[in-house]
Amino acid sequence: MGEYWYIRPGLEESVNGFFSAQPEADMALESQIPEKDFNQAGKGSAEVKNLLKRLGVNPGILRRVAVAAYEAEINVAAHSLGGTMMCRIYDEFIHIIFKDMGPGIADIEQAMTPGYSTADEMVRELGFGAGLGLPNIKKNSDALHIHSERGNPTLLEFLIYFMSDE
Ligand SMILES: Nc1ncnc2c1ncn2[C@@H]1O[C@H](COP(=O)(O)OP(=O)(O)OP(=O)(O)O)[C@@H](O)[C@H]1O
Ligand SMILES: [Mg+2]
Structure with missing residues (x-):
């Protein structure tokens, strides 16, 4: 296996079109997530939330982006080598x-x-480890793709539409 896809019903055409064309973005941000660094993990999601806020994105969408991005950042810090x-x-x-x-x-x-x-143990002591991060990312995303297998890097990517009403 190693492949997981979720697309919110109704968005299949738009999402598939995007992933096959991979167009140039209007704006981009990048941040590093070192292993077990729970201070740095969280900065990327905070930064993107602030940027979207300045761009006038509505608060419900901001919250969904911030929650999904934060959970994914924490997962990289908690479960991977960075x-x-x-x-x-x-x-x-x-x-x-x-x-x-x-x-x-x-x-x-x-x-x-x-x-x-x-x-x-160390991650649980910090309050993580309920096993709710990935379900929460899915709930807040309009599309989610994960590519992973034991012994290899993980790719997790999601899309959130600015106009969606969920
Ligand atoms: N980037 C990753 N690399 C390796 N394993 C991962 C990664 N992300 C998630 N996992 C695995 O998936 C499991 C479930 O992730 P999920 O985010 O749902 O829960 P959690 O991180 O364990 O707890 P919580 O997110 O509630 O603090 C993790 O415990 C881990 O085994
Ligand atoms: Mg998690």
Whole structure:
């Protein structure tokens, strides 16, 4: 397997068109997420939230972007050897991409299950590890794609439309 896709019903054509064309973004932001650095993880999502706010994006959408991006940043810090967050902003949506340095996810369907977590003691002591991050990313996204397998880097990317009403 190693591949997971979710597209909000009704958006299939737009989302598939975007992923096959991969057009140039109007604006881009990039940040680093070092392993187990829970101070740095969170900065990328805060930065993109502030930028979208200045661009006049509505508060409900801002909240969804901030929640999904924060959960994904924390996952890179908590479960991987570190990675990067890349935001690409278009007229109609934001595309955020997380790439880490492994060790990957053996079973993505299992990882998506609410309550499933492999968080270690140190991560749990910081209040993470409820196993709700990935379900929360899905809930807040209009499209979610994960590519991962055990022993390899993980790619997680999502799209959130500025006009959507969820
Ligand atoms: N980038 C990643 N690299 C490797 N494994 C990951 C990654 N992201 C998630 N996982 C795996 O998926 C599991 C579920 O992730 P999820 O975000 O739902 O829960 P959690 O991070 O364990 O807890 P919470 O997000 O509620 O603090 C993780 O425990 C981990 O096993
Ligand atoms: Mg998590």
